[in-house]
Amino acid sequence: xxxxxxxxxxxxxxxxxxxxxxxxxxxxxxxxxxxxxxxxxxxxxxxxxxxxxxxxxxxxxxxxxxxxxxxxxxxxxxxxxxxxxxxxxxxxxxxxxxxxxxxxxxxxxxxxxxxxxxxxxxxxxxxxxxxxxxxxxxxxxxxxxxxxxxxxxxxxxxxxxxxxxxxxxxxxxxxxxxxxxxxxxxxxxxxxxxxxxxxxxxxxxxxxxxxxxxxxxxxxxxxxxxxxxxxxxxxxxxxxxxxxxxxxxxxxxxxxxxxxxxxxxxxxxxxx
Numbered sequence: 001x002x003x004x005x006x007x008x009x010x011x012x013x014x015x016x017x018x019x020x021x022x023x024x025x026x027x028x029x030x031x032x033x034x035x036x037x038x039x040x041x042x043x044x045x046x047x048x049x050x051x052x053x054x055x056x057x058x059x060x061x062x063x064x065x066x067x068x069x070x071x072x073x074x075x076x077x078x079x080x081x082x083x084x085x086x087x088x089x090x091x092x093x094x095x096x097x098x099x100x101x102x103x104x105x106x107x108x109x110x111x112x113x114x115x116x117x118x119x120x121x122x123x124x125x126x127x128x129x130x131x132x133x134x135x136x137x138x139x140x141x142x143x144x145x146x147x148x149x150x151x152x153x154x155x156x157x158x159x160x161x162x163x164x165x166x167x168x169x170x171x172x173x174x175x176x177x178x179x180x181x182x183x184x185x186x187x188x189x190x191x192x193x194x195x196x197x198x199x200x201x202x203x204x205x206x207x208x209x210x211x212x213x214x215x216x217x218x219x220x221x222x223x224x225x226x227x228x229x230x231x232x233x234x235x236x237x238x239x240x241x242x243x244x245x246x247x248x249x250x251x252x253x254x255x256x257x258x259x260x261x262x263x264x265x266x267x268x269x270x271x272x
Contacts, residue, residue, distance in 0.1 A: 007086055011033065020223065021227035034080070093114065118166075133176055137169070138180075150266075181238060186247030230243070
C-alpha cells in the first residue's frame with residue numbers, strides 16, 4: 001500500500017461534494033494540496049479550513065472547460081509546489097433532459113466540463129508525470145458511465161466518454177509507473193442535483209425541487225464515505241473504483257444482463 005504523505009494532490013471541483021471531502025482527507029493523509037473550483041466562495045472556505053493542517057495549500061479559481069486556463073493552472077501548480085503527484089479530475093455538472101429536447105448549448109456545456117475538463121486536466125499534467133515516471137491520474141466518471149438512464153443521455157455521454165478515455169490511457173501507460181484510476185460513484189449526497197440544468201426527469205416530472213428530493217432519497221453515500229473509498233483505492237493502486245452498494249449492484253446487473261438491464265431498471269423505477 002503506497003503512502004500519500006508529502007505528495008502534492010491536485011483536485012478540481014474541490015469546493016464542495018466529493019472534491020471537498022477528498023481535500024480534507026488527503027490533508028489528513030499528509031498531502032500538500034492544489035485546489036481548483038469555479039466557485040470562489042466555496043474555494044476560499046475549503047482553502048482556509050485546510051491551512052490549519054500545516055500543509056501547503058494553493059487555491060485556484062478555474063473553469064475546467066477552458067483549455068488555456070487549465071494549462072495555465074498546471075503551470076501555476078508546478079511553480080508553487082514544485083511538483084504534482086496525484087491529479088484528481090473531479091469537477092462535474094448534470095443535465096436532465098430527453099435527447100429529443102436536449103439543446104446543443106446544454107450538451108456542449110456538460111461535455112465541456114465533464115469530459116473536456118478531464119481531458120484538459122490529464123493533458124496538462126501528464127507530461128510532468130511522464131518526465132518523473134511517477135504519479136497517479138484519477139478521473140471521476142459515474143455509475144452512469146456504466147449504465148444508461150432515460151433523461152440522462154447527455155450525462156451518460158459525458159461519463160461514458162470519461163470511462164473510455166481513462167481506460168485507454170491506462171493501457172497506454174501500463175509500462176510506466178504512472179497509475180490511472182477511473183472512479184464510478186453511485187448516488188452521493190452532494191449538491192449536484194440542485195445545481196443541475198433540470199428539464200425532464202426519469203419519470204417525466206419537470207419539478208426540479210421534487211427531482212432533487214427524489215435524488216436525496218436514493219443517494220445513500222456521503223461525500224466523506226466516497227472520499228475514503230477513493231483514497232483507499234489510490235493507496236492500493238486500483239484501476240477501477242466503484243462507490244456505493246447501488247454502483248456495485250448496477251455494475252453487476254449490467255455485466256450479467258447487458259442487453260436486458262434497461263427493462264429491469266425501468267421496472268424498478270415504475271415501482272418507486
